[in-house]
Amino acid sequence: MRGIFRYFLPHLFVSALEDIDLVKLRNRGIRGLIVDLDNTLVAWDTYDLPERIARWIEKAKEQGFAICIVSNALERRVAYFSRLLAIPGISKAQKPRRGAFRVALEILGLKRNEVAVIGDQVFTDVFGGNRLGLYTILVRPLSEREFFTTRLGRFFERLILWRFANRD
Numbered sequence: 201m202r203g204i205f206r207y208f209l210p211h212l213f214v215s216a217l218e219d220i221d222l223v224k225l226r227n228r229g230i231r232g233l234i235v236d237l238d239n240t241l242v243a244w245d246t247y248d249l250p251e252r253i254a255r256w257i258e259k260a261k262e263q264g265f266a267i268c269i270v271s272n273a274l275e276r277r278v279a280y281f282s283r284l285l286a287i288p289g290i291s292k293a294q295k296p297r298r299g300a301f302r303v304a305l306e307i308l309g310l311k312r313n314e315v316a317v318i319g320d321q322v323f324t325d326v327f328g329g330n331r332l333g334l335y336t337i338l339v340r341p342l343s344e345r346e347f348f349t350t351r352l353g354r355f356f357e358r359l360i361l362w363r364f365a366n367r368d
């Protein structure tokens with residue numbers, strides 16, 4: 201894939217977190233996961249952590265993955281889920297800026313080629329992760345409800361996913 205487009209293309213696109221093959225990730229040398237919060241782990245406007253998501257996080261931990269939440273959401277919300285899942289969390293991350301991803305790498309104690317970014321948005325999670333050279337996984341959003349600006353971005357995401365499906 202050529203040009204600027206490749207910065208917006210995820211390495212992997214899945215419908216749900218459970219579709220991520222953790223064994224395959226491990227075989228690629230991935231040992232840590234930077235995970236988005238809103239619409240990746242929890243529906244955007246709720247505080248309800250789906251049981252299947254909690255189970256998946258536990259499974260990833262059991263398989264030895266170090267995990268860190270990196271979210272643009274406010275501290276109170278991130279701290280709540282960070283405590284609930286017993287994993288570190290970074291709030292007000294300003295993704296796609298790279299600063300918070302760098303801090304997460306330090307928290308995880310891992311190198312760039314050992315970490316995957318998992319999130320539901322092309323312009324924050326995928327673009328931000330790709331800028332730093334991380335392995336990026338785009339997951340279908342949990343909820344249709346989201347910020348207006350996010351919805352606007354979805355139009356371009358569809359374009360990029362089309363491009364992903366038709367990549368050379």
Ligand SMILES: [Mg+2]
Pocket residue numbers: 236237238239240319320321
């Ligand atoms: Mg999100």
